[in-house]
Amino acid sequence: MTSFIQAAAGKEPCDIFFVNARVFCPFTGEWEDNTSFGGVKDGRVAGFGTYAAEQTVDLRGGNASSPGLIDAHVHIESSLLTPSEYARAVIPHGTTTVFADPHEIANVAGTAGGAEVYVAGAFPNSAGYPADASVLCAATPPLDRGGGAVLSCRDLSAFVGEEGIAGIGEVMNVPGVLAEDPDLLCKIGLSAVVDGHAPPLLSGENLCAYIAAGIQSDHECTTAAEAAEKLQRGMYIMLREGSTEKNLGALAAVVTPATAPPRCCFATDDRHADMLAADGHIDDCIRRAVAAGIEPETAYRMATLSAAGRFGLNDRGALSPGRRADFCVMDDHGPPCTVTDTYIQGVRWTDPGYRRPEILSVPFSCAPLTEESIAIHGAGKARVVGLVPGQILTRELSEEVDGGVILPDPSRDLLKLVVCDRYRRGGGCGVGIVNGFGIRDGAIAASVAHDSHNLIAVGSDDASIIRAAERVIAADGGMAAVAGNTSAFLPLECGG
Numbered sequence: 001m002t003s004f005i006q007a008a009a010g011k012e013p014c015d016i017f018f019v020n021a022r023v024f025c026p027f028t029g030e031w032e033d034n035t036s037f038g039g040v041k042d043g044r045v046a047g048f049g050t051y052a053a054e055q056t057v058d059l060r061g062g063n064a065s066s067p068g069l070i071d072a073h074v075h076i077e078s079s080l081l082t083p084s085e086y087a088r089a090v091i092p093h094g095t096t097t098v099f100a101d102p103h104e105i106a107n108v109a110g111t112a113g114g115a116e117v118y119v120a121g122a123f124p125n126s127a128g129y130p131a132d133a134s135v136l137c138a139a140t141p142p143l144d145r146g147g148g149a150v151l152s153c154r155d156l157s158a159f160v161g162e163e164g165i166a167g168i169g170e171v172m173n174v175p176g177v178l179a180e181d182p183d184l185l186c187k188i189g190l191s192a193v194v195d196g197h198a199p200p201l202l203s204g205e206n207l208c209a210y211i212a213a214g215i216q217s218d219h220e221c222t223t224a225a226e227a228a229e230k231l232q233r234g235m236y237i238m239l240r241e242g243s244t245e246k247n248l249g250a251l252a253a254v255v256t257p258a259t260a261p262p263r264c265c266f267a268t269d270d271r272h273a274d275m276l277a278a279d280g281h282i283d284d285c286i287r288r289a290v291a292a293g294i295e296p297e298t299a300y301r302m303a304t305l306s307a308a309g310r311f312g313l314n315d316r317g318a319l320s321p322g323r324r325a326d327f328c329v330m331d332d333h334g335p336p337c338t339v340t341d342t343y344i345q346g347v348r349w350t351d352p353g354y355r356r357p358e359i360l361s362v363p364f365s366c367a368p369l370t371e372e373s374i375a376i377h378g379a380g381k382a383r384v385v386g387l388v389p390g391q392i393l394t395r396e397l398s399e400e401v402d403g404g405v406i407l408p409d410p411s412r413d414l415l416k417l418v419v420c421d422r423y424r425r426g427g428g429c430g431v432g433i434v435n436g437f438g439i440r441d442g443a444i445a446a447s448v449a450h451d452s453h454n455l456i457a458v459g460s461d462d463a464s465i466i467r468a469a470e471r472v473i474a475a476d477g478g479m480a481a482v483a484g485n486t487s488a489f490l491p492l493e494c495g496g
Helices: 002-008 083-093 103-109 115-120 153-157 174-178 182-188 204-212 224-232 248-254 273-278 282-291 296-302 305-310 462-474
Strands: 014-025 030-041 044-047 053-058 064-067 069-074 095-100 132-137 165-171 194-196 236-240 264-267 327-330 339-344 379-387 394-402 415-420 429-435 443-446 455-459 478-483 486-491
Touching (some): 083 095, 153 182, 224 248, 394 429, 415 462, 462 478
Parallel strands (some): 014 053, 165 194, 236 264
Antiparallel strands (some): 030 044, 064 327, 327 339, 415 429
């Protein structure tokens, strides 16, 4: 510490001296035009001014620099990438910290399967992956939800307090909270930081009870009115923009100078690899926020200091003395937040290239599907799940159907939806009807099905559904698409 203080005072040399930078300051919402960014010592910002250093880096003053971007809530597993590959995908977009909730992999493999290690090792500070993943212990649902594992309060207590553990992950079991389930309340009491998952229908007294239990944040808002109520009751609001849940535009209205600095930040939750490659990560959230009318400086604040502050991390979120020297350099001539370089602890990140990860194997125990096991018998009015594009919500529909004759019925977009237990061979299948997929011929199947990740398939006919499911079962997990004699398959070797 002494040498760092002396370096900050200019009495000892720094490791790196950055010059010619225009730096965003989230404390004031201003861009500081500094000919000298300042010195970096031991990966942290020593100060601003003129410093002697072993190395000088010119940041080409015409371009802007922002503190490293932060994703306030993400499931790395949902990107379909292993943590190291996820790091390679998001760091070029300026992301230097993510708050990762491993409940997807934990629901499949628990702690015995290495789930916590799988995510905790996401961005080790060596081996070319220097960004940081702060892990939230997974508050998994009860085993009777059909998952492969359950973590008790005692299980989670072994991780709380370890380096890199930021708190308790999203508490999805709202009925359990309201019923004061002892083990769930024990989990909530393990940490001062507890993430929430408050569905849109949770309002009024029940929302108050949920918050009173100790839950502090929410990323499930779909309307501005819903977000406003939760803000009024003291929750942190994470504006989510993922692959299937696109809520940022609808929530932009709640972002004001009063709410954004202390209470609003960005989250991607579930953003697949293709969207990361095509659109980006938190840099994309900033661009969408600006397009929705949020002031650029407010958007940058939400992506940096606001996210760090929500989790009480005072070592990042801004470029100021003592904080990590995590930042990104942007091209001022492109769209907002067009990142050209990312620096982590003062070092410019370069892609180390692909490295095959260690495989987390979780064999399937799913029985083969048959036409009888997925049959729907009878005729009459049936409840149908109606998809809502870009939303996690669904609509409840009612349609006249005849299970024995014309179901699935692609002409009416009434397809058969099948969910089968992947963990217990005798667990069987649930079968329903869905509207909104638009599949006219064939089927798709996957072992990615939040949050228990059982086998799920949907299609225009039983034979195609069975064929797609067989591909997933045979590979112990993956995604399959079939149509006639054509098929495609994406293996997912880490836990399916």
